[in-house]
Amino acid sequence: MIKLRIFPLENDIEFNEDYINILEIEDKKMFAQFIYSLNRLINYNEESEEIILLEGNKRLSISKDVMLIHDLFNVDVNESKILKALHLDIENQYRQEYSEVNLLEKFSDVIQNINDIVASYDFEFEYKREITIKELLKTINFKFDSNYYDNPFDNIMCIFDLVSTFKLYKLIVVVNAKCYFKEEELVEIYKAAKYRNINLLIIEPIVDINLKYLENKLSIDNDYDEFILKM
Incomplete structure (x- = not known):
């Protein structure tokens, strides 16, 4: 009680x-x-x-x-605790349904286009090689x-x-x-x-x-x- x-x-x-x-x-x-x-x-x-x-x-x-x-x-309705719970639940269900974690594989064409653009710069770059569902939901401001x-x-x-x-x-x-x-x-x-x-x-x-x-x-x-x- x-x-x-x-x-x-x-x-x-x-x-x-x-x-x-x-x-x-x-x-x-x-x-x-x-x-x-x-x-x-x-x-x-x-x-x-x-x-x-x-x-x-x-x-x-x-x-x-x-x-x-x-x-x-x-x-x-979009306070931090609520959104964290929502994103975690979506991530867990996505993993169970599709068994995929690294979503960058879905954006290979986009990544290649970015690489083609920055190839003209005389600099070295680095970026994350993978992105999770939780990170994607936060990036696109899913709420x-x-x-x-x-x-x-x-x-x-x-x-x-x-x-x-x-x-x-x-x-x-x-x-x-x-x-x-x-x-x-x-x-x-x-x-x-x-x-x-x-x-x-x-x-x-x-x-x-x-x-x-x-x-x-x-x-x-x-x-x-x-x-x-x-x-």
Whole structure:
């Protein structure tokens, strides 16, 4: 079981396939500080005793295992970790299907033309004698068409598919998700996360005593009292 431990909260956030976790923090300063700290842990590879991610008794790396989404209009489907996983998967499948590693053999005419051109120079040259699929994909800037994913609902569904397909993160954290979606859309998002076995945490800056379908809430009010609401 994946568990998120946040100091100074008394209750851990435990992730279970039966529900989606919602963290509500009413105090704006506390809300902003938590997002700031989580963002630093992810982007600067820092460690902290204030936010700890556990799988069983094993401590996980937040920078490697947590994806933070705070702007659903501008989700980067081509971030480094995603593209590396995509390129590696293509390379592995290409090797299995075609058993070819050195792609320069396919460009022998091009290489010969280049050699003919540089033969007129009074210089000596050298170049790589082989190129891998991974290097080729990087050279031609092979990536997802980001223009295709242009709205919050499609963006988050795409991220779910990518994380599930390539096993990229242990936890996805989305900030202010309820500002973007109607209730029926949220339910579809929750179902999609469950179907793909994705651990999802929604963080909101307001306490709402009403529970939506599949929600499990940890709410912290302005007096820093904690309340757990379950279906």
